[in-house]
Amino acid sequence: MPTLVSHPDEVRVLSRRFGQGAADINKYIELDGYKAVQQAIAEGPDWIISTMKASGLRGRGGAGFPTGMKWSFVPKQSEKPKYVLVNGDESEPGTCKDHVIFREDPHAVIEGTMIAGLAIGSKLGFIYLRGEYRYLLKIVEKAVADAYAKGFLGKNIFGKEGVDFDIVTQTGAGAYEVGEESALMESLEGKRGVPRIKPPFPAVVGLYGGPTVINNAETIASAPHILLMGGEAYAKIGSERNGGTRLFGISGHVERPGVYELPMGYNLKKAIYDVAGGIKDGKNLKAVVPGGASCPVLTADEIDVGLDFDQMGKAGTMLGSGGIVVLDETVSIVEFALRTIAFYQHESCGWCIPCREGTDWIKKTLTRVYNGGGNKKDVDNVQYLAENMMGRTFCPLGDAAAMPTLGFVKKFRKEFEEYIAGNKAGTPIITVEQLVGAGH
Amino acid sequence: MSEITNTIFSPELAARFDKLVTLYPLKRSALVPMLLYAQDEVGYVSDAVVTEIAERLDLLELDVRNVLSYYSMLRTKPAGKYNVQVCTNISCMLRGGYEILNHCKAKLGIGHKEVTRDGMFSLEEVECIGACCWAPAMQVNYDFHENLTPAKCDSIFQMYRDGKGKDEK
Numbered sequence: 001m002p003t004l005v006s007h008p009d010e011v012r013v014l015s016r017r018f019g020q021g022a023a024d025i026n027k028y029i030e031l032d033g034y035k036a037v038q039q040a041i042a043e044g045p046d047w048i049i050s051t052m053k054a055s056g057l058r059g060r061g062g063a064g065f066p067t068g069m070k071w072s073f074v075p076k077q078s079e080k081p082k083y084v085l086v087n088g089d090e091s092e093p094g095t096c097k098d099h100v101i102f103r104e105d106p107h108a109v110i111e112g113t114m115i116a117g118l119a120i121g122s123k124l125g126f127i128y129l130r131g132e133y134r135y136l137l138k139i140v141e142k143a144v145a146d147a148y149a150k151g152f153l154g155k156n157i158f159g160k161e162g163v164d165f166d167i168v169t170q171t172g173a174g175a176y177e178v179g180e181e182s183a184l185m186e187s188l189e190g191k192r193g194v195p196r197i198k199p200p201f202p203a204v205v206g207l208y209g210g211p212t213v214i215n216n217a218e219t220i221a222s223a224p225h226i227l228l229m230g231g232e233a234y235a236k237i238g239s240e241r242n243g244g245t246r247l248f249g250i251s252g253h254v255e256r257p258g259v260y261e262l263p264m265g266y267n268l269k270k271a272i273y274d275v276a277g278g279i280k281d282g283k284n285l286k287a288v289v290p291g292g293a294s295c296p297v298l299t300a301d302e303i304d305v306g307l308d309f310d311q312m313g314k315a316g317t318m319l320g321s322g323g324i325v326v327l328d329e330t331v332s333i334v335e336f337a338l339r340t341i342a343f344y345q346h347e348s349c350g351w352c353i354p355c356r357e358g359t360d361w362i363k364k365t366l367t368r369v370y371n372g373g374g375n376k377k378d379v380d381n382v383q384y385l386a387e388n389m390m391g392r393t394f395c396p397l398g399d400a401a402a403m404p405t406l407g408f409v410k411k412f413r414k415e416f417e418e419y420i421a422g423n424k425a426g427t428p429i430i431t432v433e434q435l436v437g438a439g440h
Numbered sequence: 441m442s443e444i445t446n447t448i449f450s451p452e453l454a455a456r457f458d459k460l461v462t463l464y465p466l467k468r469s470a471l472v473p474m475l476l477y478a479q480d481e482v483g484y485v486s487d488a489v490v491t492e493i494a495e496r497l498d499l500l501e502l503d504v505r506n507v508l509s510y511y512s513m514l515r516t517k518p519a520g521k522y523n524v525q526v527c528t529n530i531s532c533m534l535r536g537g538y539e540i541l542n543h544c545k546a547k548l549g550i551g552h553k554e555v556t557r558d559g560m561f562s563l564e565e566v567e568c569i570g571a572c573c574w575a576p577a578m579q580v581n582y583d584f585h586e587n588l589t590p591a592k593c594d595s596i597f598q599m600y601r602d603g604k605g606k607d608e609k
Contacts, residue, residue, distance in 0.1 A: 002574050093530045131513045135582060170472075170473060190470065208466060249572055251573045257575070339528075
């Protein structure tokens with residue numbers, strides 16, 4: 001079972017019920033559960049949306065789009081039913097925060113889904129979990145069943161005439177690409193998870209052609225807390241234009257890996273050295289992938305930066321999904337870049353040619369380099385391939401593969417060149433045999 | 441709802457499927473979960489599974505196979521009773537994921553997507569399973585095992601051999 005961690009610098013908003021048995025509905029109610037949604041019913045959609053806007057909450061899946069604004073884009077009048085879709089297809093390497101939310105506080109996801117439904121005028125929400133999260137799906141299914149039994153879901157919820165809301169849980173079956181919102185809708189419609197072209201955006205034409213709000217599970221789970229504490233109070237915890245807190249998963253070469261809740265804007269260096277206890281076994285830091293595998297790498301001297309969407313953007317990378325992966329001095333960047341692109345090559349759905357071919361050729365080239373057959377032009381070729389993937393695909397998977405690749409070859413170009421010249425930095429982990437015919 | 445007279449599934453699963461198709465605005469939405477739940481019971485997505493699910497959802501078998509081939513957890517051949525899935529993605533890699541994979545290969549005497557002769561275990565190298573902060577990690581069927589060491593893997597395998605492993609479905 002994932003162990004829970006804590007640190008004095010944490011600000012516990014989203015995680016305040018963690019470790020307290022809040023998967024039990026009675027415990028959840030005891031800890032202020034299902035109060036926010038009742039207030040939302042009383043106050044109405046405009047109040048919900050203005051509170052969410054005031055909170056400065058931005059999407060926790062990775063894109064960082066303001067949640068209140070996203071909800072306000074859904075047309076009030078619609079001939080087709082509207083839907084709420086919760087993205088729990090957590091698959092970005094380095095990210096395991098939703099895992100903890102589903103296990104420790106599933107009712108917060110359910111309550112958040114209802115709040116989103118009330119805000120946009122939807123009566124049906126879907127909570128989609130990745131297929132690997134079966135034990136979490138069972139926890140969420142039980143939580144949903146308990147909420148129905150209490151009259152919190154179904155017809156006339158909380159005894160309010162004419163207020164209906166249903167939730168259906170859904171399992172995926174293994175596909176990173178399905179974490180992309182349009183591919184997620186395709187999957188939920190029983191199809192291959194290939195992306196749809198945008199526009200139209202899901203807020204206008206989404207699931208089954210109806211207006212749809214799609215939010216990451218952490219974003220959704222934040223909503224009840226925001227309504228309870230007030231939008232301004234939530235915003236104040238974070239940094240400018242980045243309201244509140246978020247769950248950061250710190251993994252890799254740190255002494256105390258774990259999922260920590262820190263205020264937005266918290267310093268990355270402090271997160272690694274104070275919160276996560278510094279580099280494992282007293283080694284030196286080499287690099288940090290700050291927000292899941294798709295975010296461009298930061299070198300050891302670039303980590304004195306605030307963890308919010310804007311500051312990370314200014315630093316040339318992204319806050320992403322909050323998965324901070326820490327690399328010590330023993331890591332070969334050539335190998336790490338290869339393992340990263342191998343993942344994206346495996347997960348590319350093949351729909352868009354720049355992504356399908358680009359990931360494959362970068363992987364092939366880096367494999368040759370890794371195996372000692374590289375030549376001087378390879379670094380330029382990899383960069384050229386990655387640059388030509390950027391912005392040329394339906395969904396962001398192409399960018400997600402290209403961006404970290406560009407980060408590695410630009411910031412560690414010397415290491416690639418020296419590797420090709422025969423001077424291999426780092427301690428290799430993957431063998432040639434493992435790269436041929438393995439899972440990726 | 442399609443009337444399935446000769447279902448290949450257990451009465452429980454058949455009843456579950458009868459209900460599942462009613463939950464969505466379009467019943468095709470039940471396809472991915474149905475394939476996975478059918479695989480859980482049958483062991484893999486057999487031709488008979490494809491035929492019955494197509495019938496239940498009023499789809500062509502081709503539609504079902506088209507979806508089936510997309511999702512990495514779905515398989516068309518039997519796996520072992522316990523399918524060992526070792527993550528080697530970045531967070532696990534940094535904390536010994538490949539060492540764990542190599543150990544499992546040696547211990548079980550099988551490679552990627554192979555099954556032991558007694559049918560007890562199969563092995564897969566998988567991409568990120570969402571256990572990055574407790575790396576290295578693996579799943580045996582649906583159960584997570586984290587902070588692995590080679591010795592811990594051995595005791596996990598023994599636990600399953602002794603029939604004492606949890607087997608969440």
